[in-house]
Amino acid sequence: MNSNVKVIEEKILSNNWYVLKKITFDYRNQSGEWQTQAREAYDRGNGAVILLYNADNQTVVLTEQFRMPTYINGNETGMLIEACAGLLDKDNPEACIRRETEEETGYRIGEVQKVFEAYMSPGSVTEILYFFVAEYSKSMKINEGGGAEHEQENIEVLEIPFKRALEMIETGEIKDGKTIMLLQYAQIKGLL
Template identity: 70%
Template structure:
C-alpha cells in the first residue's frame, strides 16, 4: 500500500560494490500538513533468515563463532562474534534458505523448522527483513562438520552450548549479536528447553 505522505523525488546509487547503497531524496508530509524535503541513505543487502537450533533433551543450543569486520572496526577487539546460524535468502524462500544455511554452517540437516516471526534489523539505514526460525536438532542429524563454504571465505566455528550458558553469555556481554539475543530470549519466554 502506497503512503500518500511520501513522494520520492530521486534515487541515486552511491555504491554497488558488495551490496547496494542508495541515496533517496523525498518529500514527507508532516503531521501539520506541510511538506519537508529529506535525504536518507539505505543499504540494500537483501533479506535473510536466522535460526536457533535447540535440543530439549540435552538442554543445549547450536551457535556459531566467526570474524565480523564491522564489529572489529567498532570496538570488538577480536572481531569474533557468537551468533545464531543465519544467511541471505538469495533466490530461496526463507525456509529453503535457513535449511541450506544450517547445513552449510553447522553441518546439521534438519527435519522440520518453525517460523516464529520476522523483523527489520536496522530500519534507519538497512532494508533487510530477517525471518526467524527455531528447530530441534539431535546428534543423528549431523551430516558434516559445517563451517561454511570455503569459496565464500567463511571460517565458521560451530558451538554446542548448554542453554543456561548461552543465556548467561547474553547477560555478561559475550553474546552481542541482536538476532541471537532475540532467538535466545524467544526460547526463554516460550520455555523451549523446559519441555
C-alpha cells in the same frame, strides 16, 4: 503506497558488495507540512536466522566467526557468537535457512518453525530477517559445517548449554541482536 511520501531521486552511491542508495524525498509530516529529506539505505537483500535447540540435552547450536563491522566498532577480536543465518539469495526463507544450517553447522534439520520476522536496523538497512527455531540431535549431523568455502567463511560451530548461552548475553559474550532475540524467545516459550 504511502501518499505522504514522494520520492524525488534515487542515486546509487555504491554497488560493490551490495547496493547503497541515497534517496531524496518529500515527506508530509503530522501537521500536513511537506519537508524534503534525504536518507541513505543499504540494500543487501533479506535473510533468515535459526536457533537450533536440543530439549533433551538443554543445549543450543551457535556459530562464531569474524565480523569486520564489529571489529572497527570496538570488538577487539572481531569474533561474534551468533545463531546460524544467511541471505535468502532468491530462495524462500525456509529453503534458505535449511541450506545455511547445513553449510554453517553441518546439521540437516527436520521440521522448522517460523516464529516471527523483523527489520533489524530500519534506519539504514532495508533487510527483513525471518526468524526460525528447530530441534536438532546428534543423528542429524551430516558434516562438520564451517560455512561455504567459496564464501570465505571460517565458522566455528559451538554447542552450548542453554543456561550458559543466556548468561553469555548478560556477560556481553553474546552481543548479536538476532541471537539474543532467539535465545529470549526460547526462554519465553519454554523450548528448553
